[in-house]
Amino acid sequence: MANVRSWLIDDSPSSRLQARLGRAYRISGALSRNPLAAIGAVIILILILTAIFAPWIATHDPLKQDLTQRLLRPSGINWMGTDELGRDIWSRVVYGARITLVIVVLVAVLAAPAGLVIGAVAGYFGGWIDRILMGITDIFLSMPKLILALALVAALGPGIENAIIAIAITSWPGYARIARAETLTFKNSEFIAAIRLQGASSLRVILGHVLPLCTSSMIVRVTLDMAGIILTAAGLGFIGLGAQPPLPEWGAMIARGRSFILDQWWVATMPGFAIIIVSLGFCFLGDGLRDVLDPKSGEQR
Amino acid sequence: MAFESETLADIATKSVKRRSFRKSRSARLLLGLSGFIVSVLLTFLGLLAITFFIGRVVPIDPVLAVVGDRAPRAVYEAARIQMGLDQPAPIQFIRYVQSILSGDLGTSVSTGKLVLDDLKRVFPATLEMATLGIIIGVLLGVPMGVYAASRRGSLVDQIIRVVGLLGYAVPAFWLGLVGLAVFYARLKWVAGPGRLDIFYDGLVQPVTGIVLIDSLLAGETEIFVNALWHLALPASVLGFFSLAYIARMTRSFMLDQLSQEYVTTARVKGVSERLVIWRHAFRPILVPLITVIGLSYAGLLEGSVMIETIFSWPGIGNYLTVALLNADMSAVLGATLVIGAVFIAINKLSDVLYRVLDPRAR
Amino acid sequence: MSLLEIENLRVTFPTPKGNIDVVRGISFNLDRERLGIVGESGSGKSMTGRAILKLIRAPGRVSADTFRFDGIDLRNQSEKAMRSIRGARISMVMQDPKFSLNPVMTVGEQIAEALQTHKRLPRREIRNRVHTMLEAVRIADPERVATLYPHEISGGMGQRVMIAMMLIPEPDLLIADEPTSALDVSVQAQVLDIIDEQVKRKGMGLIFISHDLNLVSSYCDRILVMNSGTIVEECNAGDLRNATHPYTRGLIAAIPQLNETRDELPVLDRSTWVAK
Numbered sequence: 001m002a003n004v005r006s007w008l009i010d011d012s013p014s015s016r017l018q019a020r021l022g023r024a025y026r027i028s029g030a031l032s033r034n035p036l037a038a039i040g041a042v043i044i045l046i047l048i049l050t051a052i053f054a055p056w057i058a059t060h061d062p063l064k065q066d067l068t069q070r071l072l073r074p075s076g077i078n079w080m081g082t083d084e085l086g087r088d089i090w091s092r093v094v095y096g097a098r099i100t101l102v103i104v105v106l107v108a109v110l111a112a113p114a115g116l117v118i119g120a121v122a123g124y125f126g127g128w129i130d131r132i133l134m135g136i137t138d139i140f141l142s143m144p145k146l147i148l149a150l151a152l153v154a155a156l157g158p159g160i161e162n163a164i165i166a167i168a169i170t171s172w173p174g175y176a177r178i179a180r181a182e183t184l185t186f187k188n189s190e191f192i193a194a195i196r197l198q199g200a201s202s203l204r205v206i207l208g209h210v211l212p213l214c215t216s217s218m219i220v221r222v223t224l225d226m227a228g229i230i231l232t233a234a235g236l237g238f239i240g241l242g243a244q245p246p247l248p249e250w251g252a253m254i255a256r257g258r259s260f261i262l263d264q265w266w267v268a269t270m271p272g273f274a275i276i277i278v279s280l281g282f283c284f285l286g287d288g289l290r291d292v293l294d295p296k297s298g299e300q301r
Numbered sequence: 302m303a304f305e306s307e308t309l310a311d312i313a314t315k316s317v318k319r320r321s322f323r324k325s326r327s328a329r330l331l332l333g334l335s336g337f338i339v340s341v342l343l344t345f346l347g348l349l350a351i352t353f354f355i356g357r358v359v360p361i362d363p364v365l366a367v368v369g370d371r372a373p374r375a376v377y378e379a380a381r382i383q384m385g386l387d388q389p390a391p392i393q394f395i396r397y398v399q400s401i402l403s404g405d406l407g408t409s410v411s412t413g414k415l416v417l418d419d420l421k422r423v424f425p426a427t428l429e430m431a432t433l434g435i436i437i438g439v440l441l442g443v444p445m446g447v448y449a450a451s452r453r454g455s456l457v458d459q460i461i462r463v464v465g466l467l468g469y470a471v472p473a474f475w476l477g478l479v480g481l482a483v484f485y486a487r488l489k490w491v492a493g494p495g496r497l498d499i500f501y502d503g504l505v506q507p508v509t510g511i512v513l514i515d516s517l518l519a520g521e522t523e524i525f526v527n528a529l530w531h532l533a534l535p536a537s538v539l540g541f542f543s544l545a546y547i548a549r550m551t552r553s554f555m556l557d558q559l560s561q562e563y564v565t566t567a568r569v570k571g572v573s574e575r576l577v578i579w580r581h582a583f584r585p586i587l588v589p590l591i592t593v594i595g596l597s598y599a600g601l602l603e604g605s606v607m608i609e610t611i612f613s614w615p616g617i618g619n620y621l622t623v624a625l626l627n628a629d630m631s632a633v634l635g636a637t638l639v640i641g642a643v644f645i646a647i648n649k650l651s652d653v654l655y656r657v658l659d660p661r662a663r
Numbered sequence: 664m665s666l667l668e669i670e671n672l673r674v675t676f677p678t679p680k681g682n683i684d685v686v687r688g689i690s691f692n693l694d695r696e697r698l699g700i701v702g703e704s705g706s707g708k709s710m711t712g713r714a715i716l717k718l719i720r721a722p723g724r725v726s727a728d729t730f731r732f733d734g735i736d737l738r739n740q741s742e743k744a745m746r747s748i749r750g751a752r753i754s755m756v757m758q759d760p761k762f763s764l765n766p767v768m769t770v771g772e773q774i775a776e777a778l779q780t781h782k783r784l785p786r787r788e789i790r791n792r793v794h795t796m797l798e799a800v801r802i803a804d805p806e807r808v809a810t811l812y813p814h815e816i817s818g819g820m821g822q823r824v825m826i827a828m829m830l831i832p833e834p835d836l837l838i839a840d841e842p843t844s845a846l847d848v849s850v851q852a853q854v855l856d857i858i859d860e861q862v863k864r865k866g867m868g869l870i871f872i873s874h875d876l877n878l879v880s881s882y883c884d885r886i887l888v889m890n891s892g893t894i895v896e897e898c899n900a901g902d903l904r905n906a907t908h909p910y911t912r913g914l915i916a917a918i919p920q921l922n923e924t925r926d927e928l929p930v931l932d933r934s935t936w937v938a939k
Contacts, residue, residue, distance in 0.1 A: 138340075139347030144603040144644045147621075148351065151637040154625045155355045227469045235607050238474050239622055254475055258611070261478050262486045269482075272475035279470035287466070562762035568718055569757075570777045570828070571750030574742075580776075585767045659767075 030292040037288020043281025050097040060088035062095040062248045071264045081266040083256060089267065092248035093274050099249045100278060103164055103233045108222050110168035115175025116218060120210050122176070123183030124202065134180065140173040149232055153241045160249070163242040167232050171225060178221055182214040216293040224286035227279035234275050250275050341649050346398075348641045352634045353397045357386070406638070407631030411623060416635035419620060424639065425510025426496060427609070427616030431601040433536035438543025438601075439594055445544065446551025450559060451578050461548055468545020473604050477538050477611040484534055492530040494613035501527050535612045542604055543597040550593045551586070558582035588659045595651030599644045606640075666836060666868045667693040667715070670729035674710045677722050685710050687892035690729075693836070697862065697869045699879035699900070701914075702889035708872045711889070712838045715870070716753055717745050733835060751781040754829040755838040756858070759845035760821025764813035771809030774828045781832050796827045800857050819850030823857060830861050836868040844874070855882060876903075876914050888914070 009026065013019040031037045050057055059079070066086035074081040080089035122133040152166035186192055187210075195205055236242030237251025245252065250271040257268025368380045385393055406416035449461040484490045492498065496512055501524050505515045513532070516524040558564060559582050567581040602617075609618035617636055624632035674686040686707040691698070702708040714725045717737060730737045732753065740748070757763040765773055774793045778784065784792075797805035800823040813821055822842060829837065839858060843851040859882070862869045873879050879886055880900045888896035888911045896911040906912055913931040 135343065136347070139344050139351075142344050142645050142648050143348060143351065143641055144599070146603050146606065147637050147640050147644075150606070150621065150625060151352070151355050151633055154628065154630065154633045231470075231472050234472050235474065238472070238607070239610075240626060251472070251474075254472070254478070258478060261482045265482055268475070268478050272472060272479070275472055275475065276467070276470050280466060283466045283469050562757060562759070563765040565718065566757060566763045566825075566828075567765070567776075569716060569749055569755045570832075571746045571748070571780050572776065573746060573780075580768075581765055585765070587767075 027292050031288050034288045034291065036284040037291075040281045040284025040286070040288060043277060044285055047097055047101060047278055047281065050094055051101045054094050054098055058088075058091035058094040060091040062087065062092045063246050071260065071267070073264075074266055080270040081264070083253070083267050084260065089253075089270050092253060093250070093271055096248045096250045096253065096271065096274065097278075099160070099243055099247060100230060100233070100275075103160070103167075104226055104229055106164045107168045107171060107229050107233075108226075110164070111172040112175050112218060112222050114168075115172035115177075116179045116211060116214060117206075118172070119176035119179025119181075120183045120206050120214065123180040124187060124206055124210060130180075133176070137173045137176045140170070141177070143170075145170040145228075146232055146235065149236065150239070150241065153236060158241045158244060160243040160247070163233055163236045166236075167229055170232075171229065174225065175218060175221065178217055179211075179214045182217055183210050186210060186213055220286060220290045220293055223282055223289055226282035226286070230275060230279050230282070337649075337653070341645075344645050344649070345642065348638065348645060349398055349401060350394070352638050352641075353394050355637075356630055356634050357390075357393060357397075401638070406635035409624065409632040409635075410629045411627045411632065416631050419632065420617065420635055420639050422510070423615055423617050423620045425507075426512075426614060427602060427605050427618060429511045429513060430532060430535050430609075430614060430616060431539060431598065431605055433532055434539030434601050435543055435594065435598045437536060437540025438547050438597060441540070442544035442547030443551050443590070445548040447555055447578060447583060449548065449552045450555030450582075451574075453556065458552075461552065465545050465549035465552070468542050468549070471541075473538065473542060473607040474611055476541065477535065477608040480534050480538055481611065491534040492527070494611070496531055496615060497524065497527055498531075535608055535614060538608055539601045539604055543601055546597050546600070547590075547593060551590060554586040554589060555582055558586055588655055591654050591658065592651040595647050595654070599647040602640055602643055664734060665692040665694050666733055668729050668731045669715075669727060672711065672714060672727040672730065673725070674707070674714050674719055675724045675726070685892055686714060689887075689889070689892075689894045691887060691894065691897065693868050693870065695835075695866050695868045696885060697859075697871060697883040699871045699873065699883035699886045700889060701873060701876050701879050701886060703874060705891075706889040707892040708889050709840055712755060712840050712870060712872050715836075715838060716749055716755060718749075747781070750777055750829075750834065751832045752834050753836045753838065754832070754834040755840060756822070756825050756829050756842045758841040760813065760818055760825050761845070763825060764821055766813055768812075769809065770811050770813065770816065770824050774809070774824065774831055777828045778831050792831065793827075796831045797824070799830075799861065800824070800827045801853070802827075817850075818846050819854060822846060822850075822854050826854070826857060826861070830865075833865060834867065836870070837862060838870045838872065840872045841874070842871075843878075877918055 007018065008022045010018065010022065013022055031041065059077075064087065066082075069078075069082050069086035070084055072078050072082040072086075078088050078090065080093060082088055083092070118133055118137065122130040122137075148170045149163075149166040152169060153162050156162040156165065192205060192209060195209055200208070233242055234249075234251030234254070237249040238255045240252070240255065243249030243252055245256075253271040254268045257264070257266075257271070260267045364377055364381045364384065364386060368377055372380070381387060385396055388396070404417055406420070408414065409416050409419055412419055445461050445464075449458040452458050481493065485493045505512065505519050505521055505524055508515050508518055512528040513525060516522070516528060555578075559578075561582075564577060564581050567577045572581070605614075605616060606618035606621055608614070609616045610622050613619070617640065621633065621636040621640075623629075624636065669692070670690040671688045672686055672690070673684055673688050675682050675684050677683075685705075689707075689711065700708045700711065710719065713719055715732075715737075717725060717740070719725050727738060732748070735748070737745075737748075764770070768776075771790075771793055774796060775789050778789055778792060793809055794805040797808060802808050802820065802823060808816065808820070808824075813824075816824065822845075826842075837858070842858065843854050846854060855878075858869070861867075869883075871879060871883050876888075880903045883900050886896070886898055886900055886903060887894050888906075888908065890910050896906050896908045898906060903911075903915065906915065910931070913929070916929050917931065919928060
């Protein structure tokens, strides 16, 4: 055991694998010493597990209506009570984890690479390409994100796919800014010059050497943005433009519980707690990751 | 002798240099100003391009959206030409910009009125709520951030940090609902949805459109109190989000300041901790803080969209939500344009303030 | 009784790997004289300076067997009592005026603050004393300079402002922590000269912290050489050539001479003293 550890924290790793594992070990060690980050990581892990094992964790069918069982208080059978159609809220919240995870992952997969490529290209080539790309980025950055997403979904038509597209369109500019800044710091470094001298093409330099160097600050930023993405998606669902019924999306569930908020408080509050916990989880984890991976950037976002 | 003449020449070139430096400085200022104006104009043009794109390009067929899918061919064609959709896109865009500049935002399908008139009517309500919200956010958020930074690592600091993160994690509409359930229904501390109780409605002539001001102008203190009563909860909900953001940013600015050498200098002088914090650490962050407050204010205008429906608040957010659900695109784009323009204006204004107020940037 | 008596002073910082002493039990006395502390970066010389003012920030800790200033036991002074000592009786000139002057307060405000913190005086008198003090540090146009912000003045002038600020309450002990290392060579001598003049005129004690052995030996009465948190050599400035510790000898050997015949300057051989 002690041998493994000393192999992992070796200052001069002899292989790429050792270096990578060593880095992973140090990062996870630093994260576990940061209590908030550890809590965040656990919350995200639980979210993922809940999404995967939803059928086993849920106690009822999330879509099955039973009008004789409507608006029941939380109890031993219905842990979070039932909604106005007699559906079990706990089971719906559990299945809602799947929707949330899908939204979050798809937005990240769409927006982060797009922003990464735009920013890296702008930073690497500079000049007019940089001015035009960053001009567009800045215009998007100074727009109100939520309103833009709302207008886009209104034009595209309500639905979860369009909500994801709209959120992705409004969130790439932040990533482009970061990728550009990172690229500029590497661009004139010796090792990039060395790779160029070996005759590597611009495409190869960007894909093989610039982009990988941007990943750690990108991971931090994406994690920190997750909470905002979840809130926007829930907001779209709440207004009725996101996930459509009968999908158990958390925002849409709150919208349904709105009419019962005064007497049957649990219908609207329970999905809200789910949103808060998951969003907080991403915030905690993002904060911790930033302290470990990107300590210079401080607390400012 | 040669030496002397050299120095004289030296002095001469120096003074010339200094003069040209002065000139280039004012030139640079002018250049910076014009660059700034260009960037503002470009951003507004970008906003127009985006709304144009959303309105004309994104829907599968904007004509169908207007005439319906059972319209006869002739009606469809007429509508298409009337909307200018037979023209190439750049010309359509120029026409769009022209019509917006002349104040034509189209007619709302749901209210049947001009979108511009609708927006003029609803905007003050949102402004009133967001302004009260930002006041709450600044009055609580700034001291919280300063306190947390000065007691770094303490329990209070941890609590303020978590409150700061909650601002990113709690859905505004949910907080509004829970607030109504607790403070209105259960505790009866605040009034329910709406701007005024029904029997006060329409009693005050709208002058500014802001009830708090209008009621005072009319000398109706009773209505003023009632309006405040109704504003309390929605403004507090918005205030929570801005205080979370402001406290977080203040804390991080202050931590940065407290590690500066000149703060140590102040301590060496024997300055009391209170003055070290407020005079030496806080004063330098005032300028960046103004930017943060500006951003937060703009954010509240946006955030009001989510909570106005809950509080039946007759503002721009409510207007936008109704328009969204009715697919009333003129109203949607009009509201987007106005919120976007105000957002950009506040953004750029705080940028200008930064440059004007910071002695280092002057 | 000496002005400052220090015995077994330690400055400790806790780290995940255990406590680290950056100052490891040093002892020295100071009268109204000029004492130089020399050492390389990380030797603990700056920490010693800050420890005297009890300005080591948490989680760092200061401990000592004797720690007396003018008969006052600094160990058990409250933070409030320390504040009335700081500035008024012990003061410190810091390294770089670019960072040590507050960027959003005018020079005049900052100097006046040093005075007002300890004395209630009428406005006019404060103004006059600030101007006199600025003149004393050879600033020709005090009325104008007092209204300037730190970024509007040069580094040399900034350091003179710093000195004015630290001397205006007339302290008994001045700590100068590398006061000239951030300055151009051309203004270094002038700044040193001003410190010297003021210290002599007011009969203060001076602790001059520097990495420059030559400078310290020509400028101070007595010299302490510090290395990794301990004092390795203590001697009068004139006796430096007779220094015995290998670290000091190594430092002296590494100073280039005007009539140099060596091809290469020697590098410190740390094994001779680190081993013990």
